Amino acid sequence: MKPAPRPVAISCGEPAGIGPEIAVAAWNAVGKDIPLVWIGDPTHLPAGTNWQAVTSAADAITATAFPVLRRDFGAPNVAGRPNPTHAQGVIDSIADAVALVQSGDCAALCTAPIHKQALIDGAHFAYPGHTEYLAALAGRSSVVMMLASDMLRVVPATIHIPLAQVAVKLTAATLNDTILITHAALVRDFGIAKPRLAVAGLNPHAGEGGKFGCEEIEMITPTLDALRAEGLNITGPLSADTMFHPAARATYDVAICMYHDQALIPIKTLDFSGGVNITLGLPFVRTSPDHGTAFDIAGTDTADATSMIAAIRMAAGMAHARTAPQS
């Protein structure tokens, strides 16, 4: 028997950003094919949005207007100007969406962008981003951020930390866990039987034989050698500056990078509108658009919802593949 359809839960994200408008645009684009339920304050939706209150995720399946699990944030929204009194509601919307996915009422989670500083200032948010918060909610000590598009997949081994901390936090255990979680996800969620992983060095020219830094010799290469001995197909450490041109990209399925910008600059440059952020290693599917809150254009009706739509499609597709009977 075919399983009953379940919606993708959409957390509202920062109300002062473009999250509400791209969620509505995404529902208009794909809502007929992929049921969605948005968790947030409907007074924050763009003026004129045709929305309807639902009281459960199941109600969203038959909704004829943008389906809202209503939360009252208690203060009006001003585009581009985050209100500190909204911060706790934004955090609660994520937690509520996770609860819906963990209970099985929703198939997957797609998060609209949050403004990290606004949540830390407004509600003492204890996490630097969704990735770390979702790991805590799910009780996972290691999760991985992947950004994926048709052109490239990248994974930063360290995420939301100051650049000055990267060499300190980048340990063999972190790198090992990151690679194993990524490898497992490429097999399970991306259907790649024998993933090819390319690993960047930390330093210029991957350390230039130790002349420009020793992390490659002391930690990265031994970690990669141990994983190769277990049968993983890994190249590296490679010079990060020469691993993203077209011929190089054709040789791997994912680029494991050492820090946030090393990974995200190439994919956002190649495919800003098509990139999707995925958290690997969670017990549920979570995706997000690759961009942030875009305060500079919020409320102007110019936001491009392509990445949000790609994130919703990917969330629904991954959830479906995980529940479909294996042949």
Ligand SMILES: NC(=O)C1=CN([C@@H]2O[C@H](COP(=O)(O)OP(=O)(O)OC[C@H]3O[C@@H](n4cnc5c(N)ncnc54)[C@H](O)[C@@H]3O)[C@@H](O)[C@H]2O)C=CC1
């Ligand atoms: N998943 C998430 O929750 C993410 C949150 N952020 C957060 O967003 C906030 C702002 O970050 P920024 O670095 O300024 O990046 P941003 O992605 O919000 O904006 C960068 C530039 O891209 C433009 N842009 C972004 N998305 C667009 C869209 N859909 N259509 C048209 N133009 C778009 C913006 O107008 C801006 O000029 C920060 O607090 C950051 O931490 C950033 C990335 C992901």
Ligand SMILES: NCC(=O)COP(=O)(O)O
């Ligand atoms: N630059 C990516 C980003 O900040 C997304 O982080 P997260 O909120 O998904 O952890």
